[in-house]
Amino acid sequence: MIKLIDWNSIKIDVKTTVKKLLRKGNVMPRIITMHPVRETNRYGFETTQLYRAKVARNLNVDYLHLASAPQIRDNWKKDIKKLGFLDKEIICVPFSYSDIGHKDSSLRPDVLELEEGDELVLTEDGFVSSVTLGDGSGKFYFTEAPFLFEDYKAGEVLLYNSDGSVALKMKYMNPFKQPVPVRLFYPGYIFLKDDEILAEEDLLVKYLAVNAKQDDLLIRDQHIVPAPNLCRFMENTGKNYYEVIHENVLRNLELANLRGKTSYLVAGERLTEELAKLDYDVRFLPPMVTENFAEVKNIGPVTDYCLVGNMQELKNVELVIKTFIQLYNLGSKAEITFYGGTEERLSELKAKYELTPNIKFVGIVDEVPYQKHECYISASFSELFANAFVEAASQGLLGLLSDVDFAHRYYASQSDSITLFRNQIELVEKIMQMEQADFQKSNEGNITLAKKYSLENVSKYYLDLMNKR
Numbered sequence: 001m002i003k004l005i006d007w008n009s010i011k012i013d014v015k016t017t018v019k020k021l022l023r024k025g026n027v028m029p030r031i032i033t034m035h036p037v038r039e040t041n042r043y044g045f046e047t048t049q050l051y052r053a054k055v056a057r058n059l060n061v062d063y064l065h066l067a068s069a070p071q072i073r074d075n076w077k078k079d080i081k082k083l084g085f086l087d088k089e090i091i092c093v094p095f096s097y098s099d100i101g102h103k104d105s106s107l108r109p110d111v112l113e114l115e116e117g118d119e120l121v122l123t124e125d126g127f128v129s130s131v132t133l134g135d136g137s138g139k140f141y142f143t144e145a146p147f148l149f150e151d152y153k154a155g156e157v158l159l160y161n162s163d164g165s166v167a168l169k170m171k172y173m174n175p176f177k178q179p180v181p182v183r184l185f186y187p188g189y190i191f192l193k194d195d196e197i198l199a200e201e202d203l204l205v206k207y208l209a210v211n212a213k214q215d216d217l218l219i220r221d222q223h224i225v226p227a228p229n230l231c232r233f234m235e236n237t238g239k240n241y242y243e244v245i246h247e248n249v250l251r252n253l254e255l256a257n258l259r260g261k262t263s264y265l266v267a268g269e270r271l272t273e274e275l276a277k278l279d280y281d282v283r284f285l286p287p288m289v290t291e292n293f294a295e296v297k298n299i300g301p302v303t304d305y306c307l308v309g310n311m312q313e314l315k316n317v318e319l320v321i322k323t324f325i326q327l328y329n330l331g332s333k334a335e336i337t338f339y340g341g342t343e344e345r346l347s348e349l350k351a352k353y354e355l356t357p358n359i360k361f362v363g364i365v366d367e368v369p370y371q372k373h374e375c376y377i378s379a380s381f382s383e384l385f386a387n388a389f390v391e392a393a394s395q396g397l398l399g400l401l402s403d404v405d406f407a408h409r410y411y412a413s414q415s416d417s418i419t420l421f422r423n424q425i426e427l428v429e430k431i432m433q434m435e436q437a438d439f440q441k442s443n444e445g446n447i448t449l450a451k452k453y454s455l456e457n458v459s460k461y462y463l464d465l466m467n468k469r
Helices: 045-059 076-083 200-211 228-237 269-277 317-329 343-352 387-394 407-415 422-436 444-451 455-466
Strands: 031-035 063-067 090-092 120-121 128-132 138-142 146-151 154-158 166-173 190-192 196-199 217-220 240-245 263-266 280-285 304-308 335-339 359-363 375-378 397-403 417-423
Touching: 031 045, 045 063, 045 455, 076 090, 090 343, 154 387, 190 200, 217 455, 240 455, 263 269, 269 280, 269 407, 280 343, 280 455, 304 387, 317 335, 317 343, 317 359, 317 387, 317 422, 343 359, 375 387, 387 397, 387 444, 397 407, 407 417, 407 444, 417 422
Parallel strands: 031 063, 031 217, 063 090, 217 240, 240 263, 263 280, 304 335, 304 375, 335 359, 375 397, 397 417
Antiparallel strands: 120 128, 128 138, 138 146, 146 154, 154 166, 166 190, 190 196
């Protein structure tokens, strides 16, 4: 077993500093995001949340990124910070119960005595990140001391304080496969604290009851998962609270999860209008911001396309793959580069199709080089806002988009730099037309469209929300 040398000699500073920004004698509101953060993806909720952090920084207000689920992975803050979040912005709610849960890794490996078979993982700075025990019993995670133990045999996770006492017990449970002792709508963690069994939602309420200020702007990016206790807390305390709708709830039957008493921020203009007709309390809020716009110019002939996304079924990427295979066999010079998608998903697609040389998969990148391409293509079955297209539009790309509500048809009504298609036949025809020698189209419409969602303009939406009170 692993032994920590001179446990009690490791000093900790439990003193915290609360930063208060004053304006006209009042405490400045903060922008606070609540989300489980079960994964850290470059393309997903995290994109919107990072843009939200940028808005907060632009407004010179504090931003907090509250992870309601425990972050059980090596050097847990690293991946979140790599996306662009600042260390001071990241809080894992369960780990806040430990006095060392949010400390940086600072333990040198030479203070540990490892047994044969123990596997040591170090941070980039050479500090101890984790030790997987050779006897197969579990795995320790470290900050300045062991703060987390994943017990493989018991199926539990123990959160420790600096003195070795247990701060919190956690267990992952699936309400669809097993009885659970608390209300759990979807698979997630339950917690044992002082003989009280709590759900993720309950832990979040306890944290906010102590730490949330009355003027904070509180935003939950998970409306599809009911949180009745959290909603009740917000209503009873009169907090400035919203839940974000990122999907077309009219299409996927998630409308049943909406509450009449909850205020919603909708990531799409057209859906906001439709939900308002149904008497829901809704406001449009762009899920992203645009910066550094390209120059207006004519583009053509067009042969270089790109597509950005998670490559899942909703994005309908297989139609695009089949289209470009067909184009290659027809002698077209058009080529496409796909950005995003897990290794597993990309391997699946490569195994399913005999890819032609005009198709390239890059995978996940830190920054998509839109400027290398001429036109953005999307065959999605549904798009509420279409972040990637708006990013591409800001960089001066033309748009070739599936003829679907809400986003694509709305954008096409706002910009003549967009072409819509209804099926593979039309997509092939449009691409063949766009690569003709006499084809030219201005990108001005797309750049103008993208400027609607500039950092300055989106910041005004947030100011309005914060000034609502």
